[in-house]
Amino acid sequence: QVQLQESGPRLVKPSETLSLTCNVSGGSIDIFHWSWIRLGAGKGLEWIGNIHSGGRYTYNPSLNRRVTMSVDTSKNQVSLILHSVIGADTAVYYCARDEGGGGWLYWGQGILVTVSS
Amino acid sequence: QMTQSPSSLSASVGDRVTITCRASQDIGDDLGWYQQKPGKAPRRLIYKASSLQSGVPSRFSGTGFGSEFTLTISSLQTEDFASYYCVQHRFYRTFGQGTRVEV
Numbered sequence: 001q002v003q004l005q006e007s008g009p010r011l012v013k014p015s016e017t018l019s020l021t022c023n024v025s026g027g028s029i030d031i032f033h034w035s036w037i038r039l040g041a042g043k044g045l046e047w048i049g050n051i052h053s054g055g056r057y058t059y060n061p062s063l064n065r066r067v068t069m070s071v072d073t074s075k076n077q078v079s080l081i082l083h084s085v086i087g088a089d090t091a092v093y094y095c096a097r098d099e100g101g102g103g104w105l106y107w108g109q110g111i112l113v114t115v116s117s
Numbered sequence: 118q119m120t121q122s123p124s125s126l127s128a129s130v131g132d133r134v135t136i137t138c139r140a141s142q143d144i145g146d147d148l149g150w151y152q153q154k155p156g157k158a159p160r161r162l163i164y165k166a167s168s169l170q171s172g173v174p175s176r177f178s179g180t181g182f183g184s185e186f187t188l189t190i191s192s193l194q195t196e197d198f199a200s201y202y203c204v205q206h207r208f209y210r211t212f213g214q215g216t217r218v219e220v
Contacts, residue, residue, distance in 0.1 A: 035210070037159075045151075045159065045202050047210040060209060094158055101165060101206045103149035107158035 002027040004095050004108035012089075012115050018082040022095030022108055029053045029071060033098035034078040036069065038091035039110070046091075050098045051078060085115045121203055121213025128218060134190040136216045138203035143183050147207040150179055150188045154199045162201075163188065193218070 008020035022034065036048040049059035051069040059067045068081040078095060092112050096104035118141040128134050138148065146166035151159040161170045163179035166186060176191045190197055198220060203213040 039153075044215040045153070045204070045212045047204070047212065050210075058209065096158075099164075101147040103151075103161055103164050103204065103206060104159075105161050105170070110158055 002097065002106045004097070004106060006093060006095055006108045006111040008111060008113070010111065010113055012085050012113060013117050014086055014115055015084055018080075018085050018089065018113055018115075020080045020093055020095075020111065020113070022078040022080075024076045024078070024097075029073060029076050029078065033100070034071070035096045035098040035104060036078075036080045037094045037096060037104075039094070040088065040091040043091075048080065048082075048093075087115050089113070090115045119203055119205055119211050119213040121216060123216060124214060125217040125219060127220065128193050129220070130193055130195060132193045134193050134197075134218060136188045136201055136203075138181075138186045138188075138213045140184040140186070140205055142208075144205045144207035146182050147205055148179075148181070148186050149204050149206065150177075151202045151204065152197075152199050153202065159202065190218075 003025045005023045012018045030053045033050045033052050035050040038046050051057040057069050066083045070079045092110040094110045095108045097106040120139045122137050148166045150163040152162050153159040162173050162177050166181050167179045178189050180187050201216045205211050
């Protein structure tokens with residue numbers, strides 16, 4: 001059974017950098033795409049972007065300038081960096097295995113990140 | 118862009134519930150429906166517009182192709198009170214605004 005677990009700092013100051021890691025167990029990250037998705041307070045779900053195990057990525061155009069994703073196949077991990085955060089970036093961040101037109105079956109439990117000074 | 122309606126609805130156990138999503142352009146059948154409960158990750162209910170995810174009760178069904186899509190819950194159960202989202206996978210990935218199903 002594939003399991004995903006997000007980790008990282010839960011409090012980030014405005015203008016600083018949010019950095020999260022998704023550890024994948026129960027299966028290899030090879031051949032799949034991996035998405036980051038967030039749920040903001042009082043908001044709906046927002047797709048941040050995805051990255052293939054080979055390194056090819058696609059970001060949401062609304063966040064493109066601030067997002068960087070990477071993969072570490074040796075550690076079976078996917079990472080998200082969001083630069084220059086603001087209060088509106090406060091959200092629960094999820095990683096999920098992206099099956100293209102099939103969507104996401106496997107999700108992490110999510111991690112709440114608060115942007116505040 | 119995905120336009121989902123209604124944003125919320127009140128219903129009772131046993132009711133038939135319908136949620137609609139409209140895409141701003143043709144997305145074929147690259148649409149999914151997700152259920153989310155507070156503090157939990159989203160759960161895939163429907164993929165490819167009408168395929169029921171294994172383990173999801175048959176009271177959930179999805180229809181549509183192109184730009185108009187519908188999620189139907191044929192007989193609402195207590196555990197179905199949650200938020201529901203459509204998402205298109207054809208051009209990047211875009212979620213609808215969500216529908217909160219309340220008592």
